[in-house]
Amino acid sequence: MNEMLINRPNAALLAPWSRADFEAAIRAVGAERYHDKHPWHHLLHGGKLNMGQVQAWALNRFCYQSAVPRKDAAFIGRVLDRELRREWVHRLLDHDGYGDEVGGIERWLALTDGLGLDREMVISMRYALPATRFAVESYVTFVREQPLVVAVASSLTELFAPKIHTERISGMLENYDFIDDGVMAYFKRRLTQAPRDSDFALAYVLAHARTRDEQEACVDAVRFKCNVLWVQCDALYHAYINGNVPPGTFRPAPETLTIFGRSA
Amino acid sequence: MNEMLINRPNAALLAPWSRADFEAAIRAVGAERYHDKHPWHHLLHGGKLNMGQVQAWALNRFCYQSAVPRKDAAFIGRVLDRELRREWVHRLLDHDGYGDEVGGIERWLALTDGLGLDREMVISMRYALPATRFAVESYVTFVREQPLVVAVASSLTELFAPKIHTERISGMLENYDFIDDGVMAYFKRRLTQAPRDSDFALAYVLAHARTRDEQEACVDAVRFKCNVLWVQCDALYHAYINGNVPPGTFRPAPETLTIFGRSA
Numbered sequence: 001m002n003e004m005l006i007n008r009p010n011a012a013l014l015a016p017w018s019r020a021d022f023e024a025a026i027r028a029v030g031a032e033r034y035h036d037k038h039p040w041h042h043l044l045h046g047g048k049l050n051m052g053q054v055q056a057w058a059l060n061r062f063c064y065q066s067a068v069p070r071k072d073a074a075f076i077g078r079v080l081d082r083e084l085r086r087e088w089v090h091r092l093l094d095h096d097g098y099g100d101e102v103g104g105i106e107r108w109l110a111l112t113d114g115l116g117l118d119r120e121m122v123i124s125m126r127y128a129l130p131a132t133r134f135a136v137e138s139y140v141t142f143v144r145e146q147p148l149v150v151a152v153a154s155s156l157t158e159l160f161a162p163k164i165h166t167e168r169i170s171g172m173l174e175n176y177d178f179i180d181d182g183v184m185a186y187f188k189r190r191l192t193q194a195p196r197d198s199d200f201a202l203a204y205v206l207a208h209a210r211t212r213d214e215q216e217a218c219v220d221a222v223r224f225k226c227n228v229l230w231v232q233c234d235a236l237y238h239a240y241i242n243g244n245v246p247p248g249t250f251r252p253a254p255e256t257l258t259i260f261g262r263s264a
Numbered sequence: 265m266n267e268m269l270i271n272r273p274n275a276a277l278l279a280p281w282s283r284a285d286f287e288a289a290i291r292a293v294g295a296e297r298y299h300d301k302h303p304w305h306h307l308l309h310g311g312k313l314n315m316g317q318v319q320a321w322a323l324n325r326f327c328y329q330s331a332v333p334r335k336d337a338a339f340i341g342r343v344l345d346r347e348l349r350r351e352w353v354h355r356l357l358d359h360d361g362y363g364d365e366v367g368g369i370e371r372w373l374a375l376t377d378g379l380g381l382d383r384e385m386v387i388s389m390r391y392a393l394p395a396t397r398f399a400v401e402s403y404v405t406f407v408r409e410q411p412l413v414v415a416v417a418s419s420l421t422e423l424f425a426p427k428i429h430t431e432r433i434s435g436m437l438e439n440y441d442f443i444d445d446g447v448m449a450y451f452k453r454r455l456t457q458a459p460r461d462s463d464f465a466l467a468y469v470l471a472h473a474r475t476r477d478e479q480e481a482c483v484d485a486v487r488f489k490c491n492v493l494w495v496q497c498d499a500l501y502h503a504y505i506n507g508n509v510p511p512g513t514f515r516p517a518p519e520t521l522t523i524f525g526r527s528a
Contacts, residue, residue: 033511130491131498134398141405223512227394230510234395235495238502246494247297248487 014212022206022215026153029222030160036167038233043241045167047175047261051115052252054176056240058112059122059250060132060232065108066125067136069095074144075151087200094193104193107186114183116256127250131235135228142224146217149208153218154225156205158198165190175261278476286470286479290417293486294424300431302497307505309431311439311525315379316516318440320504322376323386323514324396324496329372330389331400333359338408339415351464358457368457371450378447380520391514395499399492406488410481413472417482418489420469422462429454439525 017025035041043049044057072091079085097103112122121127143151165187172179209215239245240252281289299305307313308321336355343349361367376386385391407415429451436443473479503509504516 039508131395131399131495134402134492134495135395137402137405138398141401227510228398231395231398231499234502234508234510235498237508238498238506242502242506244303244498244501246491246498 033226034160035229036164040233045171051259052256071140071143111183129235135231139228150221153205153221157225158194161194297490298424299493300428304497309435315523316520335404335407375447393499399495414485417469417485421489422458425458
């Protein structure tokens with residue numbers, strides 16, 4: 001993905017955006033293409049999916065969850081500034097857990113447990129869609145290879161996360177008999193974690209991307225990250241709504257295909 | 265993709281396959297999931313696509329072409345054995361060209377030129393599907409990170425390429441008025457290049473993967489590479505057959521949507 005930095009002719013010759021314009025450019029990417037706009041999520045939150053389709057979503061999305069602490073560790077491993085490392089490490093702890101805190105990945109597995117999926121199968125990622133794997137691994141690579149401020153900017157989709165998490169919690173609890181408070185714990189916790197993370201990351205990016213070239217690379221990073229999320233939805237839709245399940249990937253058990261949400 | 269090596273419990277405890285069984289296991293992956301089985305290619309070769317859909321294929325597939333010399337350079341950069349580097353470098357030259365030889369990427373651009381696509385737009389990859397970008401960059405990362413013999417094994421989809429190239433050349437020349445010999449030059453050249461490459465790579469893998477664990481990792485690498493190719497077809501199908509074009513990606517000009525193959 002290193003070609004990300006080409007294709008913006010003459011950006012270096014332009015004056016930097018003001019902070020307000022820079023932040024507006026970042027937020028405009030979310031308004032245009034954050035995955036809350038994807039039809040898959042409208043179906044998921046609206047109770048239109050059967051249990052097998054919700055299972056497919058949960059086990060694929062596990063790949064993303066499991067990549068997050070790796071990308072955060074890859075980031076920390078490049079940072080010379082101890083204060084920045086000390087700030088960033090809570091993301092690693094939030095996901096992997098530490099001491100008595102089980103962490104976000106364990107909460108995600110409570111969701112896949114609740115959906116009746118075998119935990120070892122989920123963790124192996126063996127039946128996830130290849131498109132999901134490629135997208136999330138591209139995210140890890142991006143964070144490992146891009147300039148630090150651009151790597152930070154790629155986390156800024158969290159600015160848009162509380163809205164989709166709120167919709168998801170209420171929509172899924174309301175619409176699916178097989179979803180309860182316990183399995184939605186991951187999203188409830190993220191409602192407080194994500195704003196803390198995105199506030200820090202936004203302030204960092206606004207302060208550290210100084211040239212127009214750097215600013216535009218940061219906006220491109222948010223676009224890149226939206227693509228990482230959108231691709232996962234497209235792959236789920238193509239496989240489990242339109243019925244084109246790729247060779248060797250998860251096929252829901254027949255009995256799960258007749259357990260629908262209440263609004264289906 | 266480093267988790268590729270987990271999930272094969274106890275493989276190290278099993279006896280190695282014979283050469284014949286190992287080769288059969290590699291070839292079975294192609295029989296099961298090489299992208300000649302994907303519906304997109306049946307439509308493409310059968311003249312069922314309009315010109316805009318063929319353009320979408322060509323400009324997305326450019327991303328793959330353009331990644332090939334980078335993955336080969338990443339491979340060569342890890343090899344201590346000068347003889348192996350000297351053998352492998354012809355792949356780099358085949359694609360990038362050298363001296364009077366223009367190379368495969370230039371021949372691919374003759375195809376996109378012939379389809380009326382702006383060359384700078386194609387090269388920028390700015391309008392390619394994100395799923396395509398993620399898949400091909402995951403391939404580059406795989407070759408950079410996996411054990412050498414596993415990286416070599418990931419090239420073995422070339423064993424299955426002559427058949428699809430032969431089908432493509434005859435099918436596309438026969439079925440599309442906007443396709444001629446000149447624009448199909450890439451595939452004609454690959455008919456002789458791919459067997460040379462795959463003969464060498466197969467012999468290397470059969471000789472250098474000695475434990476069952478290594479052999480199975482090589483078979484998984486062929487599976488991984490088939491997924492890289494399959495994902496590109498799925499993404500094209502979802503976007504340009506089913507009409508779910510992701511934000512910010514290529515949208516064919518209206519006039520290209522009414523230029524069909526002869527069999528459409």
